[in-house]
Amino acid sequence: MVLQAALEAGMDIPHYCYHPSLSVVASCRLCLMEMKVPDPKSGELVWMPKLVPSCQTPVKEGMEVRFNSPAVQQNQQQCMEYFLLNHPLDCPVCDQAGECYLQDYSYRFGQPTSRMVEEKLKNPKKDVGPRTLLYQDRCVMCSRCVRFTDEIAGTHELTVVNRGNRAEIDVFPGLPLNNPLQGNVVDLCPVGSLLDKDFLFKQRVWLLRETKSICPGCSTGCAIRIDHNEGVIYRLKPRFSPKVNDYWMCDEGRFGWKYLQDGDRLTRPVVRRGGEVFYPRWEDIPEIINYRLRKLAEQQTPTAVVLSPMLACEEAWLIASYVRALLPQAVLVASWLPVQGAEQNFPVGSPAEKARFTIRPEKCPNRRGVELLINKLGGASSTLEDLIKQVKEKKIKAAWITGGYSQRDWVSKELAAAAKELELLVMQDLYANALTDNSHVLLPSCCWAEREGSFVNQAGLIQPFERAVDGPEGTRRDGQYLYEIAGYSGLYRAEKVRERMAEQLAEFRDIYVAPDPPEHQH
Amino acid sequence: MSSDFEPILMRNVGVAKAADLQVYEARGGYQGIRKALQMSPEELIDEVKKANLRGRGGAGFPAGMKWSFLPKERKVTYLCVNADESEPPTFNNRVLMESDPHQLLEGIMIAGYATRATVAYIYMRGEFTEPFHILQRALNQAYAAGYFGKKILGSDFSMECYIHRGAGAYVCGEETGLIESLEGKRGWPRIKPPFPAVAGLFAKPTVVNNVETLCCLPHIVLRGAAWFTAIGPQGSFGPKLFCVSGPVNRPGCFEESMNITVKDLIYGSKFAQGMIGNKAVKGVFPGGLSMGVLTGDELEMRMDFDSPRKFGLLGLGTAALVVFNEDTDIRDVLLNVTRFYAMESCGQCTQCREGTGWMYKIAQRISLGAGRREDLDILVETTRNMGMMPGLSICGLPDGAAFPIRTLVEKFRAEFEQHIVRQEPGKVERVLRVLN
Numbered sequence: 001m002v003l004q005a006a007l008e009a010g011m012d013i014p015h016y017c018y019h020p021s022l023s024v025v026a027s028c029r030l031c032l033m034e035m036k037v038p039d040p041k042s043g044e045l046v047w048m049p050k051l052v053p054s055c056q057t058p059v060k061e062g063m064e065v066r067f068n069s070p071a072v073q074q075n076q077q078q079c080m081e082y083f084l085l086n087h088p089l090d091c092p093v094c095d096q097a098g099e100c101y102l103q104d105y106s107y108r109f110g111q112p113t114s115r116m117v118e119e120k121l122k123n124p125k126k127d128v129g130p131r132t133l134l135y136q137d138r139c140v141m142c143s144r145c146v147r148f149t150d151e152i153a154g155t156h157e158l159t160v161v162n163r164g165n166r167a168e169i170d171v172f173p174g175l176p177l178n179n180p181l182q183g184n185v186v187d188l189c190p191v192g193s194l195l196d197k198d199f200l201f202k203q204r205v206w207l208l209r210e211t212k213s214i215c216p217g218c219s220t221g222c223a224i225r226i227d228h229n230e231g232v233i234y235r236l237k238p239r240f241s242p243k244v245n246d247y248w249m250c251d252e253g254r255f256g257w258k259y260l261q262d263g264d265r266l267t268r269p270v271v272r273r274g275g276e277v278f279y280p281r282w283e284d285i286p287e288i289i290n291y292r293l294r295k296l297a298e299q300q301t302p303t304a305v306v307l308s309p310m311l312a313c314e315e316a317w318l319i320a321s322y323v324r325a326l327l328p329q330a331v332l333v334a335s336w337l338p339v340q341g342a343e344q345n346f347p348v349g350s351p352a353e354k355a356r357f358t359i360r361p362e363k364c365p366n367r368r369g370v371e372l373l374i375n376k377l378g379g380a381s382s383t384l385e386d387l388i389k390q391v392k393e394k395k396i397k398a399a400w401i402t403g404g405y406s407q408r409d410w411v412s413k414e415l416a417a418a419a420k421e422l423e424l425l426v427m428q429d430l431y432a433n434a435l436t437d438n439s440h441v442l443l444p445s446c447c448w449a450e451r452e453g454s455f456v457n458q459a460g461l462i463q464p465f466e467r468a469v470d471g472p473e474g475t476r477r478d479g480q481y482l483y484e485i486a487g488y489s490g491l492y493r494a495e496k497v498r499e500r501m502a503e504q505l506a507e508f509r510d511i512y513v514a515p516d517p518p519e520h521q522h
Numbered sequence: 523m524s525s526d527f528e529p530i531l532m533r534n535v536g537v538a539k540a541a542d543l544q545v546y547e548a549r550g551g552y553q554g555i556r557k558a559l560q561m562s563p564e565e566l567i568d569e570v571k572k573a574n575l576r577g578r579g580g581a582g583f584p585a586g587m588k589w590s591f592l593p594k595e596r597k598v599t600y601l602c603v604n605a606d607e608s609e610p611p612t613f614n615n616r617v618l619m620e621s622d623p624h625q626l627l628e629g630i631m632i633a634g635y636a637t638r639a640t641v642a643y644i645y646m647r648g649e650f651t652e653p654f655h656i657l658q659r660a661l662n663q664a665y666a667a668g669y670f671g672k673k674i675l676g677s678d679f680s681m682e683c684y685i686h687r688g689a690g691a692y693v694c695g696e697e698t699g700l701i702e703s704l705e706g707k708r709g710w711p712r713i714k715p716p717f718p719a720v721a722g723l724f725a726k727p728t729v730v731n732n733v734e735t736l737c738c739l740p741h742i743v744l745r746g747a748a749w750f751t752a753i754g755p756q757g758s759f760g761p762k763l764f765c766v767s768g769p770v771n772r773p774g775c776f777e778e779s780m781n782i783t784v785k786d787l788i789y790g791s792k793f794a795q796g797m798i799g800n801k802a803v804k805g806v807f808p809g810g811l812s813m814g815v816l817t818g819d820e821l822e823m824r825m826d827f828d829s830p831r832k833f834g835l836l837g838l839g840t841a842a843l844v845v846f847n848e849d850t851d852i853r854d855v856l857l858n859v860t861r862f863y864a865m866e867s868c869g870q871c872t873q874c875r876e877g878t879g880w881m882y883k884i885a886q887r888i889s890l891g892a893g894r895r896e897d898l899d900i901l902v903e904t905t906r907n908m909g910m911m912p913g914l915s916i917c918g919l920p921d922g923a924a925f926p927i928r929t930l931v932e933k934f935r936a937e938f939e940q941h942i943v944r945q946e947p948g949k950v951e952r953v954l955r956v957l958n
C-alpha cells in the first residue's frame with residue numbers, strides 16, 4: 001500500500017486505523033492523498049478531484065501521488081480538529097502523554113484551537129478487563145483494538161456499540177477482555193484510550209529509557225523492549241520482529257518478569273568449607289574457583305557442568321569451555337526444562353501453520369542454545385536424570401550447576417539428595433534452594449534484564465539481548481564474573497565473547513537482529 | 523400533466539386480497555418468471571440493459587450493468603434485496619411489499635435467474651412488522667406453489683429465499699453495511715474494492731437491488747424493453763413511485779412517469795391535492811432527506827434522475843417528497859435534519875462521525891435562538907468536509923447529510939440570519955452556560 005511505502009521511505013504520514021498486521025478498514029481518513037489517474041477523454045494522467053486513502057491504495061509502477069498539497073493538508077487539519085472535538089484534553093493526567101499520536105499529530109498536522117463552543121460529550125472510563133482500562137473519551141475510534149481481538153487473538157471480546165459520535169468500544173456483558181494476548185491492544189491504541197492497569201500512573205513515559213531485549217518467558221523468544229528508569233523496570237513492550245513475533249507479545253511475558261523485583265534474591269557469593277561459611281569478595285572468586293577446579297583436575301575427579309536454559313549462549317560457553325580446558329573429560333548436561341501447558345496458537349483455534357502468534361510450553365529462552373553448545377563442543381554429555389544416577393553411583397563427584405529460573409522450586413528431591421554426595425558443588429542461581437544451601441561455592445545470578453547475551457529460540461534464531469538495569473545491590477552480572485573466572489580481564493561484552501565463539505562455532509556468525517520498523521509507523 | 527398514465531407497479535394496490543397468491547396469479551402474476559425461464563440469463567440481462575432500468579434505491583445505477591459486473595466464473599451468487607427503506611419520508615417499498623408482495627417475489631426470481639443466484643436474502647427494515655408478516659406469508663405460499671426451492675417450475679433453476687429483519691439502523695441500507703449486517707456483524711460499511719459483485723456477502727459475488735427496482739422486472743420481461751423506455755424522459759425510463767408527505771391535503775404514495783414535476787405532485791388532483799389551508803410551500807425535500815432541499819420557488823423541478831443536479835441537489839434519491847409550509851421555523855427543519863444524520867452515522871469515518879455530531883450541536887443551539895453568523899459558515903464548511911465525493915468517507919451517508927444541510931443553510935441563509943439578528947444580546951453566552 002502507498003502508506004506503507006511512504007512510511008518506509010521515511011515520510012511522516014498521519015494514520016490511525018492502518019496497522020501493517022491488521023486488515024485495512026480505511027476509516028480514520030487521516031492518511032488521504034492525491035493521486036493521478038488517466039483522464040477518461042485524453043488518457044493523460046491528471047490529479048483526481050477527490051482524495052484517496054493511501055492505506056487502501058496499492059503501489060503501482062509509474063503511479064503519481066502527493067501528500068504535500070493544500071487539499072491533503074487541509075484534510076489532516078480538519079481531522080485533527082474533529083478528533084479533539086469531544087476529547088477531554090486531560091494530557092496532564094494521561095499515561096499516554098509523551099507517546100500519544102493525538103498529541104503528536106495535533107502538534108504536527110493540527111491547528112491550535114477548536115471552533116466548537118458546545119459542551120463535549122462525556123464518557124466515563126470503563127473497566128474492560130482485569131488488566132486494562134478504557135478511557136472512552138480519548139478514543140479516536142480507529143478500531144485497531146477490535147480488529148486485534150478479531151484477527152490476531154481470535155477471541156472477539158471487544159466491539160463497538162452505539163452509533164455516530166456516541167460510538168464506543170466495549171466488551172460484551174460478562175465477557176471481559178481477558179485473553180493471553182490482550183496487552184497488545186494497549187500498545188496498538190494510538191492514544192490514551194486503552195491503558196494498562198499495571199503501568200497506570202507509575203511513570204511519565206518521557207522519563208523511561210528503552211533497552212532492546214528478548215523475552216525469556218518461552219521458547220518463542222519475542223523481541224521486546226524493556227522500559228526502565230533509574231534502575232527500575234516499569235514495563236515490557238513488544239518490538240517488531242517479522243520472523244518471530246510480528247508486533248505482539250503475550251501477557252505471560254509482558255507481566256511475568258515481576259519476580260525479579262521480589263527482594264529475596266541471592267546477592268553475595270558464599271563459600272562453605274567443612275562446617276564453616278565464608279563470604280568472599282567478588283574479586284576473590286576467580287581465584288577460589290580456579291583453585292578448586294585445578295584440584296579437581298589434579299585428582300582427576302569426574303565432573304559435570306549443568307547448563308541451564310536460562311543462561312545466555314555466551315555465559316554457557318564461558319562456563320563450559322573454561323571447565324573443559326581444565327577438565328577435558330567434564331560431562332556437559334542440559335539442566336531442567338520448565339514445561340507447562342500446551343502450545344497456544346492464535347487466532348484461537350487456528351492450526352500451527354496458520355498461527356499468527358504462538359505461546360510455547362517451554363517456559364525458558366535458550367534450550368536450543370544450550371543444546372547447540374553441548375553438541376558442538378562435543379565430548380561427554382548426559383541428561384539430568386542420568387547425572388543424578390551417576391552421582392549416586394559416585395561416577396560423578398563434582399558439579400557446576402546453573403539455575404536462574406523464576407520457579408523457586410525447580411530443584412527436585414532427587415537432585416537435592418544427589419547434590420549432597422558431591423565433593424564440590426559450584427552453584428549459580430537466583431534464589432535460595434536445596435542446592436544453593438548445600439553448595440561449596442555459591443555464585444548469585446542476575447536476571448536476564450540485568451545481563452546481556454543471546455538466546456536461541458525454538459526456530460534456531462540466535463537473538464541478542466541487552467542489559468537494561470543492574471541486579472540488586474551486591475550482585476554481579478554472570479557474564480562478568482564468568483569472564484573473569486575464565487581468565488579474561490576487562491569489561492564483559494557479550495558481543496566480544498560471541499566473536500570468540502564464532503571462531504570456533506560457525507553458527508554464531510549469523511545472529512538475528514529484527515529490523516527497526518519505519519520511524520513514523522506505529 | 524399526463525393523465526393517461528396507467529399504474530403498473532401499483533396496479534394491485536386497493537385490489538381485495540391482492541397479497542394472496544391466487545389473486546396475484548389471476549391478475550396475470552408469475553407470468554414474467556415463466557417467460558424469463560424461456561430465455562437465457564444473458565438474454566434476460568440484455569433485455570434489462572435495453573430497458574435501461576436504473577436502480578430505485580437512491581443511486582440510480584443501471585441494474586443490467588450491475589449484474590454484468592459479476593465475474594464470469596462463479597459457483598455461488600447471492601442476491602440481496604434491499605428492503606431496509608430507512609430514508610426519512612420514504613415508504614414506497616413498504617407500499618409495494620404490503621399490497622403486492624408477490625410482485626416483489628416474482629421480481630426476485632427473475633433477478634435471481636438472470637444473475638444465477640442461489641440464495642436471495644430480503645433484508646427488511648426492523649420496524650416493518652406488518653410488511654414482514656405479509657411478505658413472509660406470501661413467501662410461504664410461493665414456496666408451496668413451487669416458485670422457490672429446487673428446480674423452479676420444472677426448470678434447472680433453483681433458488682432459496684429468506685427474509686432477514688434488520689435492527690433499525692439507517693446505515694444498514696447502504697449495500698455493504700447491509701451485507702455486514704446480514705453476516706451477523708455490526709453494520710459498518712466496507713471499503714471498496716472489492717465491490718460486492720466480486721466479493722460481497724460471505725465474500726461471494728453478490729448483487730444488491732432495491733425492492734422497487736426488482737418490482738419493475740416482471741413487467742419489463744412481459745412487455746419488453748421498448749415498452750419500458752417509452753415511459754418517462756430520456757435516461758429516466760419506466761414507472762416510478764413517489765411518496766408525498768407533510769402538510770398536504772392528500773399525503774400518499776403515487777405512481778407516475780418521471781416526467782412529473784414537484785409542483786404536480788404537490789398540487790395535482792391525482793396526487794397530493796395542494797397544501798392544507800392553502801399555505802404556501804416554504805420548501806420541499808424531494809428525494810428523501812438526503813438529496814437536499816428545494817425552496818418554494820423551485821417546484822418546477824422534474825422528478826427524474828438528472829434534473830435534481832440543476833437545483834444543487836445530489837440526485838433523485840428515493841423520490842419521496844416531504845413538504846414544509848410557510849409556518850415552519852427553518853431552524854427546526856435544520857435541527858431535525860442534523861439530528862437524523864448525527865444519530866445514524868455509523869461512527870466509523872472521522873469526518874462523518876464528528877461532523878454530523880458537531881452540526882447537530884450547532885443546530886440545537888441555533889434552534890434555541892442562540893445562533894451565531896459563524897455557525898452558518900461552520901455548517902457549510904463541515905458539509906464540504908465530509909462524504910464520498912471529496913473522498914472523505916467509506917459510504918454515501920455523509921454525502922446525504924451534507925446536501926440537505928448545506929442546501930438548507932445556503933438557500934435559507936437570509937432567514938437564519940434574520941433570526942440571529944433578532945436574538946436578544948447575550949443569548950448565545952447564556953444558552954451555552956446552560957448547555958455546558
Ligand SMILES: Cc1cc2nc3c(=O)[nH]c(=O)nc-3n(C[C@H](O)[C@H](O)[C@H](O)COP(=O)(O)O)c2cc1C
Nearest residue numbers: 577578579604606607608695696697731732735918
Ligand atoms: C446511507 C445509505 C442508506 C441507504 N439506504 C438504502 C435503503 O434503505 N434502501 C435501498 O434500496 N437502498 C439504500 N441505499 C442505497 C444502496 O446502497 C444501494 O445503492 C441500493 O440498494 C442498490 O439498489 P438499486 O441499484 O436497485 O437501487 C442506501 C445508501 C446509503 C449510502
Ligand code: SF4
Nearest residue numbers: 139140142143145189
Ligand atoms: S480504544 Fe484505542 S485502539 Fe481502540 S478504537 Fe479507540 S483509539 Fe483505537
Ligand code: SF4
Nearest residue numbers: 868870871874915917
Ligand atoms: S461515511 Fe459515515 S456512515 Fe458511512 S461508513 Fe463512514 S462513518 Fe459510517
Ligand code: FES
Nearest residue numbers: 015028029031055
Ligand atoms: S484511513 Fe488510512 S490510516 Fe486510517
